[in-house]
Amino acid sequence: MAPPVVAVILAAGRGRRMGRDKAFLELGAETAVERLVRHCREAGCDAVRVVRQSGAEPLPVTLRDLQRVEVDSEEMIVSLRAGLAELLCDGLCGVLVAPIDYAMVSAKALGAVVQELRSAAAEPGTRVVLPLCRQRPGHPIGLTAGILDELQHAADLREIVRRDPGRNRAVAVDDGWVLRDLDTPEDLSAAQGALRCAGMTATELMARHRSRRSYLPLGVGDAQLRWLVDSARHASTSAFLQACAVVAVRDPERKAAAARLCADQRQIHEAPMFLAVCADLHKVAAACRAHGGALDPSHLELLVEATVDAALFGQNLALAAESEGLGICMIGAARNHPVELARLLDLPEHVYVVFGMTVGWPADDPLPRQRMPLAAVLHDERYHHEDTSAWLEAADGRMQDWARAMNERDAGSDAKPIDETRGWTDRMWWLCGRGQPPKGRAGLPDELRELGIYTPPPRPAEEGGR
Ligand SMILES: Cc1cc2nc3c(=O)[nH]c(=O)nc-3n(C[C@H](O)[C@H](O)[C@H](O)COP(=O)(O)O)c2cc1C
Numbered sequence: 001m002a003p004p005v006v007a008v009i010l011a012a013g014r015g016r017r018m019g020r021d022k023a024f025l026e027l028g029a030e031t032a033v034e035r036l037v038r039h040c041r042e043a044g045c046d047a048v049r050v051v052r053q054s055g056a057e058p059l060p061v062t063l064r065d066l067q068r069v070e071v072d073s074e075e076m077i078v079s080l081r082a083g084l085a086e087l088l089c090d091g092l093c094g095v096l097v098a099p100i101d102y103a104m105v106s107a108k109a110l111g112a113v114v115q116e117l118r119s120a121a122a123e124p125g126t127r128v129v130l131p132l133c134r135q136r137p138g139h140p141i142g143l144t145a146g147i148l149d150e151l152q153h154a155a156d157l158r159e160i161v162r163r164d165p166g167r168n169r170a171v172a173v174d175d176g177w178v179l180r181d182l183d184t185p186e187d188l189s190a191a192q193g194a195l196r197c198a199g200m201t202a203t204e205l206m207a208r209h210r211s212r213r214s215y216l217p218l219g220v221g222d223a224q225l226r227w228l229v230d231s232a233r234h235a236s237t238s239a240f241l242q243a244c245a246v247v248a249v250r251d252p253e254r255k256a257a258a259a260r261l262c263a264d265q266r267q268i269h270e271a272p273m274f275l276a277v278c279a280d281l282h283k284v285a286a287a288c289r290a291h292g293g294a295l296d297p298s299h300l301e302l303l304v305e306a307t308v309d310a311a312l313f314g315q316n317l318a319l320a321a322e323s324e325g326l327g328i329c330m331i332g333a334a335r336n337h338p339v340e341l342a343r344l345l346d347l348p349e350h351v352y353v354v355f356g357m358t359v360g361w362p363a364d365d366p367l368p369r370q371r372m373p374l375a376a377v378l379h380d381e382r383y384h385h386e387d388t389s390a391w392l393e394a395a396d397g398r399m400q401d402w403a404r405a406m407n408e409r410d411a412g413s414d415a416k417p418i419d420e421t422r423g424w425t426d427r428m429w430w431l432c433g434r435g436q437p438p439k440g441r442a443g444l445p446d447e448l449r450e451l452g453i454y455t456p457p458p459r460p461a462e463e464g465g466r
Contacts, residue, residue: 003093003121003145004046005114008083009036011100012053012071017184021057022100023050025188028195031060032103032182039103043110045096051079077156084148093121094129095148097157098140101181104191105131109175110140116171117142126150128161131178132170134230137161138178176227186221189361193325205322210368212327213267213414215360219250220273224324232317235309243306244313245280247345247353248273254344261341262333262356266414271358276334276341277314279306281350281453295350303454310354318357327362330355332439338447349452366413367405370398372424396423 011023011033018025023033030038033050040048047067050059054070071082080097087095094117096110113131120127121144129142143151147160154160161168182188197205225248237243249255250273258276259268268274281302285295295302318328334341334356341353371377375384376391403418412418432438448454 002118003091005044005093005096005117005142006087007037007040007043007045007048007096007098007140008080009033009040009048009050009098009100010076010079010083012051012056012079013074013100014053018182018188019185022103022182023052023059024057025103025182025191027103027191032100034060034062036098036100036103036105037063037066039105039107039110040096040098042107043096044114045110049083051083075156077151077154080157081151084151087148092145092148093118094127094142094144096140096142099181101183102139102177103182104177104180104194105140106175106177109173109178112171112173113140113142116169117144120144120169126167128168130161130168130170131173131175133173133176133178136179137170138173139181140178176231180223180227183223184221186219187223189218190221190224190324193361194323196325197323200323202319202323205319208368209318209322210327210366211329212360212362212364212366213265213270213329213358214362214364215267215271215327215358216363218272218361220326220359225273228317228320228324231320232313235312235316237309237312238305241281241284241305241309243280243284243309245278245282245351246313246317247276247278247347249276249345250274257344258334258341258356261337261344262331263336265331265333267329267358268331268356271329271360273359274331275317275357275359276345276353277310277317277355277357278347278351279303279310279354279453281306282348285350297350297452297455298457300454300456303448306453307354314355314357321359325361326359327364329358331357335441335444336439338444339450342451347451352448352451352453367402367409369402372398392425396425399424399427 013022015022023031025032027035037048037050049067049069050063051069051071053074054072059066059068069082069085071079073079076099084095096114096117109131113129116129120129126146127144128147130137131139141157141161143160150160180187182191229246249258255274256269258274259265262268281295281297288295314330318330321328332355334353338352342351345353372391372395375387400420400423403420403422406413407417407420445456449456
């Protein structure tokens, strides 16, 4: 029989920041401790121990046969030493150190650590096995048996990991939960949201999209924000310009000020977070300066590239958020007062907010808005414009159907009845066909010029006048 790997689940903390015992957090149909035990077993651990604070609530009945170790301290190293007691015997392969905070980590990722631990233990020397996601080390950590003695004298686990990087082994995993602990109620919301959407494919998520304009009074935590942005920033980017950035606004006062600049839309006030998605040529300009040159903002192409970069990044971000159960609404009104918004967010020169995005836990349930027929978008070999009138008719009908359904179900939208007679073509005429600048944004070229993102070259007549 192969030497055993034992999982030691550290669940002795009082969960102060979470406000409750983390072992009992609800993760889908099970508690955190049940989930972590199940995953450790599925990952190939031969035995599982759980360390608890003495006097803490008993484990769920499903885990009553599990070996439970009690401690009087909340220090992780004390828990770990207690969990290892009597394990320091010959024939042990190693230990998977699994803090309860990492109960979201998949059995697959845990299995990768356990497998690496087994192969590391077969070699001479002592080893630490770390799961590595996107080049960052996470948890749970594997320790080969030879290293366990060191724990008796170490101040904490970090000290062991840092002592001799040469003996550490990384195992690459795709599971971002190795980097995201369950520390705060926001982290728990994120975990629960992700579980609700688990198993949904990217195409399912796309087709389920609806803009959400009402939110629960629940925050979006730092770890989730970092993960979503870290995912979204892998979008394609013109010429590798990477001309995008996002400012996350969660401070209520600054968010209220941003809302005022964006037509005072209610969802910005209500959402816990407002993201300002920026086209960002600041970094490109700095690169040009570093090489003795200067960015010339008179090229429309640069404005288009940076704006496209921001849009691709923003849509990636929206989809990432929706994949964890969050709701979003993009906010084009961020271009109502671009200069003032740039000042509020301290944007450097050559940066503007292309659109905002409210993000939060949705409290509304709008009916999906049917898009115009696929044939209007997908053309075989050439653009089939001869069918235009049929698409417009369909688009009108779909918009009116949606208005009728919303009026019937919710007495309208945002407590206002929707005009069922107005179709899509009527709306497009209103927005774009009356000789007015769309949404009254006549000042946008001047404002973009002021922000240094686009300076239209002077027209010949203007040039002559100089
Ligand atoms: C760039 C952009 C800006 C938008 N700006 C706003 C906005 O300021 N306020 C708003 O309520 N919705 C805004 N929307 C959401 C659109 O109204 C919405 O996507 C569209 O009506 C289709 O509805 P759906 O997203 O629910 O499918 C914006 C969407 C995009 C892509």
